[in-house]
Amino acid sequence: MSDLHVLLVDDEPLALRRLETLFGDIDDVEVVGTAATGDEAEAQIARLRPDLVMLDISMPGKSGIRVAADLAADPRPEIIFVTAFEQYAPDAFEVDAADYLLKPVRFDRLRQAVERARRRRTMRDAADRLAGVPAEARDEAIWVQVASGNLRLPIAQIEWIEAARDYVLFHTATRSFIHRISMAALEQLLGPEQLIRVHRSTFIRPALVNGVQRLGKGLIALEMQDGAVVQVGPSYVKSVLDRLGLA
Missing domain, CATH: 3.40.50.2300 (Response regulator)
Known part of the structure; x- marks a missing residue:
């Protein structure tokens, strides 16, 4: 490389x-x-x-x-x-x-x-990125604003989500998209089989969790495949461990 x-x-x-x-x-x-x-x-x-x-x-x-x-x-x-x-x-x-x-x-x-x-x-063009997504993965998507207009972002491409005041950031393998929506509304929109809420300001895709850090006092953080370390809110620890089969 x-x-x-x-x-x-x-x-x-x-x-x-x-x-x-x-x-x-x-x-x-x-x-x-x-x-x-x-x-x-x-x-x-x-x-x-x-x-x-x-x-x-x-x-x-x-x-x-x-x-x-x-x-x-x-x-x-x-x-x-x-x-x-x-x-x-x-x-x-x-x-x-x-x-x-x-x-x-x-x-x-x-x-x-x-x-x-x-x-x-190596993946500059948004159309090229979407062309490789199976048709069934495009059934659920969110329209996000980009410089040239709007882009249909398949939920299957979203790896994790973090809140940024009145907006959220959708992180994919190749870029981030900003979108105006509340975390509560997003929780209703996203199916728990895809992305789960692990903090009042964060959703993650369970399949992309590489490891779990035990921080003491019952707190944990998640090591994601891309190297990010995501803190889990205290009230979400039990449900996250259940979802990962670690309870």
Whole structure:
């Protein structure tokens, strides 16, 4: 597997150093450069042609959102936004970001986001992604908004879901989609045979659980296939262990 070439963009030196340290523990990636402003980021993208850009949203001058929106369609690097502010999430996914990470960045979420970006490099076109889904798996789907309009997202492609204020993030193998719906309404929509609620702000697909961490005092966390570690809410522990056959 060839290395994924990564450009880090943040106006805070400490944030850049933290990202460099975290990337040092991820296999098959190479940090090829850094930038501290939107203009510098555009120049470095043009010069280095990275596969992935870790892009801070709030920077002096040109914002990360503007940088992503102004990128040429081809060749276009994958974008993972990094920010301290949740309210930018809708704007981030309008420009087709692979993921959206909140500071301080957790290693498991970074690794998961990088792997998603890596997969997206070989699965760019949404139509190609859906073409390989069996017809029976398309019967249940959710229409989500994307930059070009709306996309029919088969529920079978959703790996896990997390709440983001008034929105939810649907995480698939290749990207995340933002959608305005409450967790309560989502629970009514999703069949428990597919995705189960494990926290007031999280659903997961049981078939993708690789391991269970025992945290003490009856608390647990789930290790997902993509490397994410998902906390289970105290009131959900029993039902989750039952569902996994571990009760």
